[in-house]
Amino acid sequence: MPDDNTSDQTPPRTRATVTPLRPRPLSSMRVSGSDAPEKREVSVGFIPLTDCASVAVAVAMGFDRKHGLILRPRREASWAAVRDKLASGAIDAAHSLYGLIYGVQLGICGPRHDMAILMTLNQNGQAITFAGHLRDVGVTDATTLSQYMDSRRDELVFAHTFPTGTHAMWLYYWLAAHGIHPLRDVQTITVPPPQMVTQMRHAAIDGYSVGEPWNAQAVYERVGFTVATSQQVWPDHPEKVLATTHEFVRQYPNTARALVMTLLEASRYIDDPAHHETVARIVSARAYVNVDLALVAARLRGDYEDGRGRCWRDPHALRFHAGGSVNYPYLSDGMWFMSQHRRWGLLQQDPDYFAVARHVNQIGLYAEAAGAVGVPVPPAPLRSSTLIDGRVWDGSNPAEYARSFAIQAAPAPAHGKNVLS
Amino acid sequence: MSSTPLKRSIDQTVTEPIRPLRLVLVDDYPERAEVLERALTASGHQIIARFGSGADLRSEVMRIAPDVIIIDVDSADRDILEGMHAINREHPRPVVMFTRDGDPALIRTAVRAGVSAYVVGGLDPERVLPVMNVAIAHFEQFQALQRELEEARTALAERKLIDRAKGILMKQRHMDEEAAYSAMRKMAMDRNLKLVELARSLIAAADLLA
Numbered sequence: 001m002p003d004d005n006t007s008d009q010t011p012p013r014t015r016a017t018v019t020p021l022r023p024r025p026l027s028s029m030r031v032s033g034s035d036a037p038e039k040r041e042v043s044v045g046f047i048p049l050t051d052c053a054s055v056a057v058a059v060a061m062g063f064d065r066k067h068g069l070i071l072r073p074r075r076e077a078s079w080a081a082v083r084d085k086l087a088s089g090a091i092d093a094a095h096s097l098y099g100l101i102y103g104v105q106l107g108i109c110g111p112r113h114d115m116a117i118l119m120t121l122n123q124n125g126q127a128i129t130f131a132g133h134l135r136d137v138g139v140t141d142a143t144t145l146s147q148y149m150d151s152r153r154d155e156l157v158f159a160h161t162f163p164t165g166t167h168a169m170w171l172y173y174w175l176a177a178h179g180i181h182p183l184r185d186v187q188t189i190t191v192p193p194p195q196m197v198t199q200m201r202h203a204a205i206d207g208y209s210v211g212e213p214w215n216a217q218a219v220y221e222r223v224g225f226t227v228a229t230s231q232q233v234w235p236d237h238p239e240k241v242l243a244t245t246h247e248f249v250r251q252y253p254n255t256a257r258a259l260v261m262t263l264l265e266a267s268r269y270i271d272d273p274a275h276h277e278t279v280a281r282i283v284s285a286r287a288y289v290n291v292d293l294a295l296v297a298a299r300l301r302g303d304y305e306d307g308r309g310r311c312w313r314d315p316h317a318l319r320f321h322a323g324g325s326v327n328y329p330y331l332s333d334g335m336w337f338m339s340q341h342r343r344w345g346l347l348q349q350d351p352d353y354f355a356v357a358r359h360v361n362q363i364g365l366y367a368e369a370a371g372a373v374g375v376p377v378p379p380a381p382l383r384s385s386t387l388i389d390g391r392v393w394d395g396s397n398p399a400e401y402a403r404s405f406a407i408q409a410a411p412a413p414a415h416g417k418n419v420l421s
Numbered sequence: 422m423s424s425t426p427l428k429r430s431i432d433q434t435v436t437e438p439i440r441p442l443r444l445v446l447v448d449d450y451p452e453r454a455e456v457l458e459r460a461l462t463a464s465g466h467q468i469i470a471r472f473g474s475g476a477d478l479r480s481e482v483m484r485i486a487p488d489v490i491i492i493d494v495d496s497a498d499r500d501i502l503e504g505m506h507a508i509n510r511e512h513p514r515p516v517v518m519f520t521r522d523g524d525p526a527l528i529r530t531a532v533r534a535g536v537s538a539y540v541v542g543g544l545d546p547e548r549v550l551p552v553m554n555v556a557i558a559h560f561e562q563f564q565a566l567q568r569e570l571e572e573a574r575t576a577l578a579e580r581k582l583i584d585r586a587k588g589i590l591m592k593q594r595h596m597d598e599e600a601a602y603s604a605m606r607k608m609a610m611d612r613n614l615k616l617v618e619l620a621r622s623l624i625a626a627a628d629l630l631a
Contacts, residue, residue, distance in 0.1 A: 081499060163503060
C-alpha cells in the first residue's frame with residue numbers, strides 16, 4: 001500500500017500519495033478559495049469504441065453533476081479531428097489514444113501542442129484481426145503468418161488507426177516480436193475503426209489492429225478471426241487516456257480535477273460485474289458506438305471467441321479501474337510510447353523522456369482527485385511490465401530501451417540527411 | 422483548366438498563382454463543394470477530383486497525386502490521410518497536414534469553420550495559404566447558413582410547443598387565448614424559466630395526468 005511520501009523528490013517517487021483511509025488535507029494543495037469548477041460545462045470528445053464507456057457512463061449515471069460539472073459528450077469521426085479540436089479548443093477534453101497525445105506533444109503527428117494527460121481510462125481490450133482468407137491457407141498465428149509471407153510475392157496489407165497511436169504500436173510490437181519487420185515486410189495503412197470490417201470484407205486489407213467492438217464484429221460476421229489480443233502483447237497495457245491541453249489545466253484547475261473525479265467514479269462503476277449489462281447497454285446505444293448490444297457485451301465481460309472455435313474467459317480483459325491501478329497516469333506508460341515512436345523512426349532523436357512524461361502526465365492533479373473520491377494512488381510513478389517478447393519495461397533507461405530492439409526503423413544518418421528519398 | 426475572371430470580395434486574398442495547384446475536395450455536402458470548386462477554379466486552380474465519403478481515398482490520392490486535399494474536418498476519411506505521411510517507402514511524396522508547422526490562429530479558424538487540408542510535401546506553404554483562405558471563407562459561409570436554418574427550425578419547434586401548452590391551459594382552465602398566454606408568461610417569470618421551458622413542463626404534466 002502507498003506510504004505517505006510527501007517529500008518533493010526526483011523520481012521514482014510521487015509527490016502526493018493518498019489513501020482512502022488517511023486522506024491528506026487537500027485544502028493545502030489547492031488554490032485558495034473555492035474548489036468549485038471554474039468552467040461547469042465541459043465538452044468531451046470520444047470515438048465510438050467500447051472503451052469510451054467511462055465518458056458515456058459518467059453522463060448516463062450523473063457522476064458529472066455530482067462533481068459540479070455538465071459533461072457534453074461529442075462523438076468524433078476521426079483521431080485527426082480529436083487532435084485538432086483539442087488543440088484549437090473546440091473541445092475541452094477527449095477520450096484519446098495514449099500515443100496520439102504524445103505525438104502531438106512531440107510534434108510528430110501534426111502541429112506541436114502542449115498537452116496534458118489527466119488519467120488513463122482503460123487497459124487491455126484491443127486486438128489484431130486477420131482476414132478469413134489467411135485462416136483458409138493455414139495462418140493461425142505469427143509463425144504460420146511468417147511462413148505464408150515467404151511463399152507470397154506481394155506484401156500483405158495491415159491497418160491500424162493512427163500513425164503514433166496505440167493500435168499501430170501493438171501491431172508493430174507483435175509483428176516484430178515474431179521476427180516480422182512492420183515497416184519492411186508488410187504494408188501498413190491507417191483506416192478509421194468503423195470502416196475496418198468493411199475494408200476487410202472487400203479484401204482491401206488482410207489484417208488490422210483496432211479497439212472493440214470492431215474485432216468482435218469481424219468474428220460475428222465471419223469476415224475474420226482474432227489472431228492476438230493487445231493484452232497478449234502487453235498484459236494490462238495502457239490504452240486510452242483522458243486528455244486535454246496544458247492551457248486548459250492551467251486555466252481551469254478545479255474543472256480538471258472535478259473531471260478526473262467524475263471519470264474515476266464512472267470507471268469504478270463500470271468495473272463492477274453487476275453493472276456490465278447496464279454499461280454494455282449504454283455504450284452500444286445510438287449516441288455512442290451504435291452497434292448490437294451483443295457485440296459490446298461479451299468482450300466487455302472478458303468472454304472471447306476468436307472465430308476459429310476457441311473460446312476463453314480472458315484474465316486481462318478490458319478493464320477501467322481495478323482499484324485505481326488502471327487510472328493512474330504512470331510516467332513509465334507515457335515513456336513507453338515515446339520509446340516506440342523512437343524505435344519506429346517517428347521520432348528522429350531521443351526526447352528527454354522523463355521530462356516530457358512529467359510534463360504531460362498530470363500525476364499531482366490525479367493524486368488530488370483520487371484522494372477526494374477515495375481511490376488509492378500507487379506508491380511510485382513507474383511500474384514494471386513484461387511484454388510478449390519477454391522484455392521487461394520498468395521506465396528506466398528509455399533511450400537505451402528504444403535502441404535495444406533487433407527490429408527497428410533504420411537509424412537516422414549521422415549528418416541529419418533525410419533518410420527517405 | 423477553365424479559368425474565368427470572376428473575382429469577388431471572397432477572392433481578394435488570392436494572389437495570382439505561378440502554376441495552378443491541383444486540388445482534391447473531400448466533402449459530403451455536394452452543394453458546399455460545388456460552390457468552393459467554382460471559387461477556387463475562378464482563382465486559377467484546378468480541381469481534379471471531388472469525393473464524398475466512401476471513396477477509396479487512399480488509392481485515389483496515390484493515383485491522381487494532388488498538390489492539396491481540402492477536406493471536411495469531420496470526415497472520417499481524414500485518418501486515412503494521416504497515415505499517408507507516416508514513414509512509407511513506397512510513397513516518396515508524403516502527404517503532410519498543411520498546419521504542420523502552421524500558425525495556431527489559422528488552425529483554430531480552419532477547425533472552427535470545419536475545414537482542414539493536407540498538402541504534398543515540399544509545396545511552399547505560402548502558395549497554399551490563399552487556397553486555405555478561400556476554403557475557410559466558404560466553409561464559414563456555409564456554417565452560417567446551416568446555423569440560420571437550425572435556428573429557424575428551433576424557433577418553429579418552440580412556437581409549436583408554446584401553442585400546444587396554451588391549448589392545454591385554454592381547455593383545462595377555460596381561458597381564452599390571450600389569458601392563457603399571459604398566465605404562461607407570468608408563471609415563467611415567477612419561476613425564472615424561459616417560456617418554452619414552461620411550455621414543456623405544462624405539456625409533460627398534462628401528459629402525466631392524461
